[in-house]
Amino acid sequence: MNHPSSLPGTIAYFSMDVAVDNAIPTYSGGLGVLAGDTLRSAADLQIPMVAVSLLHRKGYFNQRLDSLGNQIESPSKWSPEAYLTRLPAQISLSLEGRQVHVGAWRYQFVGITGHIVPLFFLDTDLDDNDSADRGFTDYLYGGDERYRLCQEAILGLGGVAMLRALGYADIRVFHMNEGHSALATLALLEERCAPQSPRRFSENEVETVRRQCAFTTHTPVPAGHDRFNADLVYRVLGDVRADALNQLRVINGELNMTELALKCSGFVNGVSMRHGEVSRGMFPNHNIDAITNGVHATTWTAAPLAALYDRMIPEWRSDNCFLRYAIGIPVAEIRQAHSQAKKELLQQVRWLTGIQLDKKVFTLGFARRATGYKRGDLLFADLERLKKIARQAGPLQLVYAGKAHPRDDGGKAIIRRIFEAAATLASDVRVVYLENYDMGLGKLLCSGVDVWLNTPLRPQEASGTSGMKAALNGVPSFSVLDGWWIEGHIEGVTGWSIGDDDSAGNDSVAEAASLYQKLEQVILPLYYQEPDNFCQVMRSAIALNGSFFNTQRMVSQYLRNAYLPASNASVQALD
Numbered sequence: 001m002n003h004p005s006s007l008p009g010t011i012a013y014f015s016m017d018v019a020v021d022n023a024i025p026t027y028s029g030g031l032g033v034l035a036g037d038t039l040r041s042a043a044d045l046q047i048p049m050v051a052v053s054l055l056h057r058k059g060y061f062n063q064r065l066d067s068l069g070n071q072i073e074s075p076s077k078w079s080p081e082a083y084l085t086r087l088p089a090q091i092s093l094s095l096e097g098r099q100v101h102v103g104a105w106r107y108q109f110v111g112i113t114g115h116i117v118p119l120f121f122l123d124t125d126l127d128d129n130d131s132a133d134r135g136f137t138d139y140l141y142g143g144d145e146r147y148r149l150c151q152e153a154i155l156g157l158g159g160v161a162m163l164r165a166l167g168y169a170d171i172r173v174f175h176m177n178e179g180h181s182a183l184a185t186l187a188l189l190e191e192r193c194a195p196q197s198p199r200r201f202s203e204n205e206v207e208t209v210r211r212q213c214a215f216t217t218h219t220p221v222p223a224g225h226d227r228f229n230a231d232l233v234y235r236v237l238g239d240v241r242a243d244a245l246n247q248l249r250v251i252n253g254e255l256n257m258t259e260l261a262l263k264c265s266g267f268v269n270g271v272s273m274r275h276g277e278v279s280r281g282m283f284p285n286h287n288i289d290a291i292t293n294g295v296h297a298t299t300w301t302a303a304p305l306a307a308l309y310d311r312m313i314p315e316w317r318s319d320n321c322f323l324r325y326a327i328g329i330p331v332a333e334i335r336q337a338h339s340q341a342k343k344e345l346l347q348q349v350r351w352l353t354g355i356q357l358d359k360k361v362f363t364l365g366f367a368r369r370a371t372g373y374k375r376g377d378l379l380f381a382d383l384e385r386l387k388k389i390a391r392q393a394g395p396l397q398l399v400y401a402g403k404a405h406p407r408d409d410g411g412k413a414i415i416r417r418i419f420e421a422a423a424t425l426a427s428d429v430r431v432v433y434l435e436n437y438d439m440g441l442g443k444l445l446c447s448g449v450d451v452w453l454n455t456p457l458r459p460q461e462a463s464g465t466s467g468m469k470a471a472l473n474g475v476p477s478f479s480v481l482d483g484w485w486i487e488g489h490i491e492g493v494t495g496w497s498i499g500d501d502d503s504a505g506n507d508s509v510a511e512a513a514s515l516y517q518k519l520e521q522v523i524l525p526l527y528y529q530e531p532d533n534f535c536q537v538m539r540s541a542i543a544l545n546g547s548f549f550n551t552q553r554m555v556s557q558y559l560r561n562a563y564l565p566a567s568n569a570s571v572q573a574l575d
Contacts, residue, residue, distance in 0.1 A: 069419030156183030345448025365449030
């Protein structure tokens with residue numbers, strides 16, 4: 001296989017949000033964390049890659065929860081100047097008939113050999129813009145449909161223009177992480193055709209762009225794909241560009257950004273085996289592969305576990321596959337490292353909430369975006385049963401975290417229900433809900449709890465990565481069989497399933513019953529009565545799941561299946 005450095009040109013990676021650092025709030029959850037981990041692994045693997053996102057000066061939002069679990073949001077305050085380098089390059093983009101000026105900031109991911117992958121944040125807060133236009137890059141996933149379309153035009157159309165302005169003339173592959181950046185394909189088509197009005201793209205030109213583009217879809221439900229009313233598209237992008245999209249047959253009363261990306265990409269993938277199947281059902285006229293997500297191993301492994309791996313498997317940082325050999329680490333060593341990680345989590349819980357949890361008590365963790373399909377309250381379906389389990393099978397304590405989108409009233413209601421359950425359970429089961437879930441808190445949670453809980457409605461968990469982070473730290477998953485867990489689950493070896501893989505549908509009553517039954521009869525007895533056997537499950541989670549569900553493997557698959565074939569096709573097209 002070609003070495004990454006022999007790639008004929010650069011790979012440009014586009015993502016609406018990217019998790020760079022805890023102090024840089026330019027991400028909201030799994031999509032952004034995946035993007036950041038992808039770029040870290042690209043740097044580790046010395047892949048010639050650049051990335052484009054938006055600056056999000058006011059971030060996603062800061063979350064505060066009152067005593068009843070009501071979520072109060074406020075803007076995230078941060079100073080780009082403290083973390084990023086402002087670049088002199090500027091481009092302009094026509095939006096609503098006005099020229100909107102766009103600047104850029106640079107962040108650099110540095111790999112284990114010193115290889116650098118730059119990330120360019122696009123910014124419209126410039127003196128040349130009017131006050132409304134200056135705010136286009138302020139809020140992540142905020143505003144109305146007009147605001148979102150303007151943001152997506154800046155990311156896609158403006159992103160291609162900015163890369164050209166920065167001197168990236170030899171980009172061979174444009175990788176769109178979700179459909180937000182799909183207008184990049186229109187920018188590439190415009191580069192291919194002579195200036196004309198109306199613009200007419202030949203099948204030859206469309207095929208050439210296809211050979212340059214890769215697209216990863218993350219959304220397994222139709223409602224999750226960005227759509228914009230045709231009238232809005234004409235108003236924001238202008239007649240010439242909207243007519244061009246019409247000619248591509250991607251406007252049918254509305255512009256579907258996923259359809260645009262699918263039509264103009266030569267390689268398309270879902271983010272797990274099951275998600276690939278679901279996506280092929282949603283878009284039957286397109287060839288959709290699957291590359292299962294991963295996480296950046298050295299970023300998400302807690303210090304006590306990393307020190308253990310450094311001592312026992314020193315090659316793990318440069319080659320995550322070596323984590324397979326964790327199967328040979330004595331269980332006492334695994335237990336000791338996890339005990340330290342748990343101590344650090346419980347110290348943070350006390351600092352944040354004033355509540356002192358017991359390090360000897362079985363601790364279940366759940367930290368996801370608070371929204372309906374993730375069912376964060378499934379564990380509380382029968383509070384009396386949960387009390388009985390704690391009294392008879394062994395004490396347990398629960399640590400929760402997660403934000404609800406500001407406009408997701410259902411998600412906010414779930415947080416309130418968890419608070420209500422916590423009050424009812426107080427004398428039998430300690431429940432804490434931590435505010436402002438972010439990368440730092442995520443790392444503490446994934447490494448410090450004893451078992452990771454996940455309860456999505458199938459098939460709405462496209463992949464999920466929190467359980468992968470847990471596995472790297474020897475924390476087994478206890479999850480509904482959806483997303484990555486279908487591939488990572490070996491019952492009683494890497495963790496436990498909730499319910500079965502019956503594809504007929506969801507049955508929350510049956511799944512809650514399965515959850516209680518396994519917690520009471522399998523997991524708690526194993527934890528309290530057979531600690532060495534419980535530690536063997538922890539060790540297997542590292543060896544079998546941690547060694548595979550990482551972005552080093554994932555990016556290598558993109559390299560083989562998306563980047564190198566597209567680059568070779570582009571080279572042949574230019575010969």
